[in-house]
Amino acid sequence: MPATDLPLLIDAALEAGRIATRYSGQTAARWDKPQGAGPVTEADLAVNAMLEQRLPAARPGYGWLSEETEDTTDRLERERVFIIDPIDGTRSFAEGSRTWAHSLAVAENGVVTAAVIYLPMRDLLYAAAAGQGATLNGKPIAASQTASLEEAEILAARPNLEGRHWRGGQAPAFTRAYRPSLAYRMALVGQGRFDAMLTLRPSWEWDIAAGDLILREAQGKCTDRSGKPLRFNNPNPRLNGVIAGGTGIHALLCENLDPDGTGIQA
Incomplete structure (x- = not known):
């Protein structure tokens, strides 16, 4: 449920940031995935390992979909599923940039109900739960009203x-x-x-x-x-x-x- 999933995602995202920032982007081991699927670093895998251990243990009935985990059909049988990108912007991370993020979500019957995007190098934590609004570092945010x-x-x-x-x-x-x-x-x-x-x-x-x-x-x-x-x-x-x-x-x-x-x- 959104009210309980959001705090879980926030805590996991903060821990992901602590893990990722232990690595120096430009010196972290990096290699290319097969079939042109893009780069991956040891930091991506370390964050994914923590999340894959922590989140399903807290919600045993949820499915799992992550960029850094081999996909299976098991998740299709679950009402709720974690959808995870351990590090979004891996190229930026590897270049030493600050504009990479951890992206964590829960979807229920195909609709996202809880979500966090966290940029540890910029101290930006975006969060939302269904029906409860969206925040940046705990303060409400709103989309643009521009009409042209x-x-x-x-x-x-x-x-x-x-x-x-x-x-x-x-x-x-x-x-x-x-x-x-x-x-x-x-x-x-x-x-x-x-x-x-x-x-x-x-x-x-x-x-x-x-x-x-x-x-x-x-x-x-x-x-x-x-x-x-x-x-x-x-x-x-x-x-x-x-x-x-x-x-x-x-x-x-x-x-x-x-x-x-x-x-x-x-």
């Missing part, structure tokens, strides 16, 4: 501006910014620091789950690239991109995006 794309600052990687993603073959005018951690991008939108974020390629659930609830509890809106609500704990744990923002900007992005990625005016 021309005035909006949107977090997005440059490839998302390619014409094929947009109706009429051209992205609308807005100010683009970027942060390497996808979870942090979503938290920043929930905080109102940016008006929206979008990623138009298939996205792993563990990158998205915590940010989805934080943003929704901050009175923003979060959907896939076609505007459909996000559902979690899928057999293939990938989502069809993500559009997240204040309600006004979210609606405008959905109007301008081509859900098929062809850039053809419907």
